[in-house]
Amino acid sequence: MPGIEQARDGLAAALEARYGRGGDTPPLPSQVTFDAMVRVVLEEFLDARQAALAWEALVEAGLDEAGPIAEADPLELASVWQLAGLKPPARMGGVVRKLAMWLVDRHRGDPTALAEVGVDRLREELRQIQGVGPALTERLLLWGLGREGVPLDRSGYRILLRHGWIDPTADTDELRSTMVQLAQGGRWDDPAGDPRAALAAVGRWSGWMERVGREFCKPTAPRCDRCPLREALPETGPVEWDA
Structure with a gap:
């Protein structure tokens, strides 16, 4: 061998x-955006086409930044996706909202600030988000943040x-x-x-x-x-x- x-x-x-x-x-992000991070989470639950539709529905509802999503009621997210003809797993909205809350609470809601945070610290923080396990953490690092995720x-x-x-x-x-x-x-x-x-x-x-x-x-x-x-x-x- x-x-x-x-x-x-x-x-x-x-x-x-x-x-x-x-x-x-997915392609590597050219810059750190909330969009890229959320899409990684959406594709954990939906195929690529449905994930794109789910993100478009959030944009149309004015829920395309961390602050509004962090403050949204979980039922509001579910309603947005249902109106778009999607039926994602119930816990998808919870993970998206927890990710937004983490960004707001830890990094002032500014995704560009994450570029200055070490990858080991980011990995540790992401792992602490409810619903974000080891595999999703690595996906978020690589395809959401363009960092050394595996x-x-x-x-x-x-x-x-x-x-x-x-x-x-x-x-x-x-x-x-x-x-x-x-x-x-x-x-x-x-x-x-x-x-x-x-x-x-x-x-x-x-x-x-x-x-x-x-x-x-x-x-x-x-x-x-x-x-x-x-x-x-x-x-x-x-x-x-x-x-």
Whole structure:
């Protein structure tokens, strides 16, 4: 089994050939906006088209800034989306409102102020928001704030385990480190001098891992024979850790 460093370029080429360079991942934000953060939350509950409609409905209702959303009644948000023909999960509005309240309470409602806050502090603060778990925190960091977030869902975690790149005792720091190793050789800085290149690479790998997980690395009966990551499997096949 080749190590991550030896396999990385070949795997990236195979994944890009199958899924394209961008995959299904959102674009990185060009600047920090409340819009970008809320869209990440909406896409946690809705598909991309519905999430766009949900945001447009908020804009039309005058709820496109943190202050008004933080002060809104949760039923008001639900009503706005219902009038737009949407039926999102009930807790979506709560998470959007809690995110707005965090921005108002901690950062004066100014999303541009977040650019001056360290990523570790942002990660800690986001994790404290009710309804924002580890995976959504990383999505908000990367695709909402354009910072060093490493989105990894259950399927991505399963892929790392089955290839022997991590073991079940790995903590969140190790998971992030392994993904950055795959995407960017373990570096957040880019040798060519593009500060966004590493962020884009991590975003691509995150999207690729989700696709591979859905199509090949299923919880039971993985389809390794056709998987674009098959060349990096251990010689004995996927590692199945004891429960």
